[in-house]
Amino acid sequence: MTLLLGPPNAGKTTLLLALAGKLDRDLKLSGKVTYCGHELNEFVPQRTCAYISQLDLHYGGLTVRETLDFSGRCFGVGRRYEMLVELSRREKEAGIKPDPEIDAFMKATAVSGQETSMVTDYIMKILGLDICADILVGDGMRRGISGGEKKRVTTGEMLVGPAKALFMDEISTGLDSSTTFQIVNCMKQMVHIMDVTMIISLLQPAPETYDLFDDIILLSEGQIVYQGPRDNILEFFEFMGFKCPERKGVADFLQEVTSKKDQEQYWFKKNQLHRYVSVAEFSQAFYSFPIGQQLAADLSIPYYTTKTHPAALVTKKYGISNWELFRACFDREWLLMKRDIFVHIFKITQITIMSLIALTVFFRTRMPSGTLLDGGKFFGALFFSLMTVMFNGMTELAMTILGLPVFYKQRDAIFYPSWAFALPIWVLRIPVSLLESAILVGLTYYTIGFAPAASRFFRQLLAFFSIHQMGLSLFRFIAAVGRTQVVASTLGTFTLVLVVVLGGFIVAKKDIEPLMIWGYYISPLMYGQNAVVMNEFLDKRWSANNTDPRINAPTVGKVLLMSRGFFTDDYMFWVCIGALVAFSILFNVLFIAALTYLNPLGDSRAAVLEEDDEKKSLYGQMASEGLSLCVAP
Secondary structure, eight states: OEEEEOOTTSSHHHHHHHHTTOSOTTSOOOSOOEETTEEGGGSOHHHHEEEEOSSOOOOTTSBHHHHHHHHHHHHOOTTHHHHHHHHHHHHHHHTOOOOHHHHHHHHHHTOTTOSSOHHHHHHHHHHTOGGGTTSBOOOSSSOOOOHHHHHHHHHHHHHTSSOOEEEEEOTTTTOOHHHHHHHHHHHHHHHHHHTOEEEEEESSOOHHHHTTOSEEEEEETTEEEEEEEGGGHHHHHHHTTBOOOTTSOHHHHHHHTTSTTTGGGGBOOTTSOOOOOOHHHHHHHHTTSHHHHHHHHHHHSOOOGGGSOTTTSOOOSSSSOHHHHHHHHHHHHHHHHHHTHHHHHHHHHHHHHHHHHHHHHTOGGGOOOSSGGGHHHHHHHHHHHHHHHHHHTTHHHHHHHHHHHHHHHHHHTTSSOHHHHHHHHHHHHHHHHHHHHHHHHHHHHHHHTOOOOHHHHHHHHHHHHHHHHHHHHHHHHHHHHHOSHHHHHHHHHHHHHHHHHTTSSSSOGGGSOGGGHHHHHHOHHHHHHHHHHHHHHTSGGGOOBOOOTTSOOSBHHHHHHHHTTOOOOTHHHHHHHHHHHHHHHHHHHHHHHHHHHOOOTTOTTOEEEEEETTTTEEEEEETTTOOOOOOOO
8 A cells, every 4th residue: 555645736646647547538648557567558447447536426315335336236246257167166176165155255246237245245344334334425415424434435436346456536635634544544454455556645644644554655846756665765865864853744754855945954964064955866866775776676677468367457348238237327326216206206396386377377268269369378378388398307407417427437437338327317207207297288288278189188298298308308418518507507598598489489480580490490399389289279179261361271270370380281290299209319319429528627637748858757737736747767
């Protein structure tokens, strides 16, 4: 277990991202990172190693056990099944009869696709999470576990997978020194019990926390000053002429001794005048120190890739099959929907209230039909219902944005592909959408006094259901493009205004300028508006003969439709329904594409790297933090 130590802006985050293969693909890089002699493009680094950021991003509606079980389910069993088969073969050859309890444990941990796993219980026990296993993780809306326990959950998510190298960035953020000590102590047990490699970046560790580490990597001004055993680091600085005072914390001393303004106070060669020793001089002198010489000697020996065990590096992108990934995400989304039942009850209550308002305003005792003068009231009632359905779908925007940070973390760690996340949301919203549409149509259809035929009732239900599905898909896509609440809300409002204006009711088709007529045909709301008005005005009660010679239409209903530029042929109703379904599919496909190719706004991986010809080392200037990095050759 290695402590990555350094002052702010030393390059700690950039170094960890580089080791984990998470730097932006557009960067110009020099040098290389290898695992067992293999470069990052020869295996799947995101599953061989794990970068754990300082942010604890989890679904607050899941318990600790459910969070870790989902992670373990997505990661799969790795090579445990092959190891069990090989172990069984060798036991048979040697005539060994395994212990029944150990044999049962081995078989239980080698079964893939299970909703729960013994590995989860094992990890929770080691991390001390067994006491809060069935408590919700919690978020801003609900109470949950403590900050220290969330840090352990963040680590446990990765430990249940096949990763054997973990890079933890500033895990002490927001925690007191006692909680940090407890977490690092758990990590130490994990490293030595499970035989993993772990680099933990801390800013100012307490002395008792510092003493838990095996090795130290000291960064300053983007260069590695020291890399080796913790017990020898003070010896190196004494070799350079600097000594840590007895009552001074070693971690604080290490971060100050390379600073120009603090260095002089640690100079202990009183017979020599102090001269500022730069970071570059420290870095060069390290390779004259025995630890540095041994490190250089070890690195000079090439590592032959033929020595690598097949289980050491993960070459398969996902741990389980596509169907199992879909099932895992579907089960999680269903669980989250049940935990967030209040939101759906609120939406149902909202659309019920709006339906009551609609039936009150457009009550049928005031809604005569059959003449040209009566058509405007029905147009207004249908448009109001249409807007109610559309605005009800805006809740999907906020709910999608709420889950995006967790999605981005799990996507980058290759838990699942984007489609496995998006499809369950789409599928599980269908019955809810149907219920909300049924409430609206059921409360308003006969009370307002639309066409009384049962077939017209179900056709309007189908139209509103299709509109609602299209609206949900549209707002999900906008959320994935906007990625933040402010941007997505602004973009969503603009889009909503645009499709409403071009929907054919506020501005009739004949009044739209030819330059903008394309907007009319690509507006999803136009097809919804056409479907609901055709369903009403093509009914037989609007079939009275047209007496107005100015409009070439046989019936009153078609006159009303033509006056607003709507379609007049009955088959166009089904064309409009098909268009709404096509828009729903299109927006969901675009939602998946946005999830796949877009990164969160302000992503810290965006950086600019350049090579310094004089120092022959690699520097990384972080765009958001101003960090720099130098990896010594």
